[in-house]
Amino acid sequence: MNIYPELLSVIIEYFKKLPGIGERTAERYALSLINLNEDELEDFSSSISSIKKTLRKCSICGHLTDSDVCKICSDPDKKKNLICVVEDYKSVFMFEKMGNFDGVYHVLGGLISPIDGINPDDINIASLVKRCKENKDTELIIALKPTVEGDTTTLYIKKILENTNTKITRLSYGIPMGAEIDYLDVLTLERALFDRKEVS
């Protein structure tokens, strides 16, 4: 027998769909919702139900937004010819939290992965090429994860833009700040050694 009223069981199941939430935590969250007042519950509820209706992709960069063009693309202080290319919108939020990047973004919405059937046409690359051709002297900063898929995507972008005057850079690879050298994985260490910089 289910010990919870049906409605609570439904809510518990939805909490369990969120990342890292197990049975016990889901129960705790569901029971604590009961302590919110009616207005708060109504507001929370209607916010959740309007996610798909309200949030869309920015028509320029593909970032998550509630208007046609996102806050970042419409910010006059952002350099429009410095474009950071990321896999998804979570990376954009990460960069914006950092706070001192004065360029804009381009959200690919995935990485090229022939083994999973994801080809260049399936991700947001065509509009990136268009942006680079419209803006002279653009610098693309590739900020994709260092995996086979990330590298494949980076090389594809490099190749498709090779006849434009777009400058293409990528984030540096190396030792994360604060890490213990002893506990680094071998690949990172190898990369950090290969990319070593002269101490100035």
Next chain:
Amino acid sequence: MNIYPELLSVIIEYFKKLPGIGERTAERYALSLINLNEDELEDFSSSISSIKKTLRKCSICGHLTDSDVCKICSDPDKKKNLICVVEDYKSVFMFEKMGNFDGVYHVLGGLISPIDGINPDDINIASLVKRCKENKDTELIIALKPTVEGDTTTLYIKKILENTNTKITRLSYGIPMGAEIDYLDVLTLERALFDRKEVS
């Protein structure tokens, strides 16, 4: 500048109202909601908005229910003259998870605490007395936390029922002092139930 679309900020604030959720976890949950499909979001949303409309107190024991009488009070296998007295409905869920208690419950909805201005009339005691008087040979098992408020409430119940033939027991002190009933492990709870002592 807020880096999130307004709707996401609202949702993040609500997640932060749930127990133990900080800024970063709230952001993670809010962003992962976007991955649910429209039907799921609608269902989750409407479940949350109907919490106050659907859930109420059982007219017999005060436990959380979606009908007039809760599942437990209407269960024919539960002994109606064995009543476990608890502070809130979370304790009931805890006992029901343990699974081998064959009595019913009485949810006080608080503990007597003169210092906080909570008197016997402010919690669900009158209906407990009524239940005891209606049922001959009732045993009350007091399952309140071992604090001043818990003990005060226990003694008050003992005193107000002293001229009835109600047997009053309490959970044994296997319960670690200061712990919340809701977060006990099931074995400790089971042991405490088995070792219950008559209030002298």
